[in-house]
Amino acid sequence: MKIVVLAAFPLETTAIIRHFTLRRSKSSGFMKMWTGPRFSLVETGIGKVNAAAATQYSIDHEKPDILINVGLCGGFAKVTNIGDIVFPSYAVCHDNDQRVFCLLVNTT
Numbered sequence: 491m492k493i494v495v496l497a498a499f500p501l502e503t504t505a506i507i508r509h510f511t512l513r514r515s516k517s518s519g520f521m522k523m524w525t526g527p528r529f530s531l532v533e534t535g536i537g538k539v540n541a542a543a544a545t546q547y548s549i550d551h552e553k554p555d556i557l558i559n560v561g562l563c564g565g566f567a568k569v570t571n572i573g574d575i576v577f578p579s580y581a582v583c584h585d586n587d588q589r590v591f592c593l594l595v596n597t598t
Contacts, residue, residue, distance in 0.1 A: 493529035494554040496545060502561045503533045518547060530554075 497503045503524075506512070512524035512531055520535040521544045530552060534544035541559075548554060570576060 491556065492552065492554045493556045493558065494532060494548045494552050495529055495558045495560055496532045496534050496541065496548065497559070497561050498534050498536050498541065500533065503531060506531055506560075520544075521547060 495506070497506070503522075507524055510526045510528065510531075512526040514522070515525040515530070516523040520540055522533040524531045530548075532544050532548055534541045545557065545559075548557065
């Protein structure tokens with residue numbers, strides 16, 4: 491099974507690279523890629539355009555069975571702590587019209 495993990499910037503990728511001893515494999519413009527025996531890691535660059543382009547590049551060239559997007563997120567909830575895993579129920583696109591995009595989430 492081929493897995494590609496995507497993250498936006500070095501603050502998100504550095505610990506993953508070190509922990510899994512990944513090695514640098516490719517670069518394409520704004521995007522960087524590291525590989526290891528279990529998965530590949532792609533640093534997409536910040537923003538939805540970079541994320542979309544790096545995701546499509548990964549799909550076209552790596553042909554993964556699974557794509558996982560990881561990274562930092564912000565919020566105001568007092569119930570979350572550093573290191574918590576957060577599964578959002580909706581997202582807001584703040585860089586254009588701020589419409590709420592509902593996510594298809596299995597809630598069972």
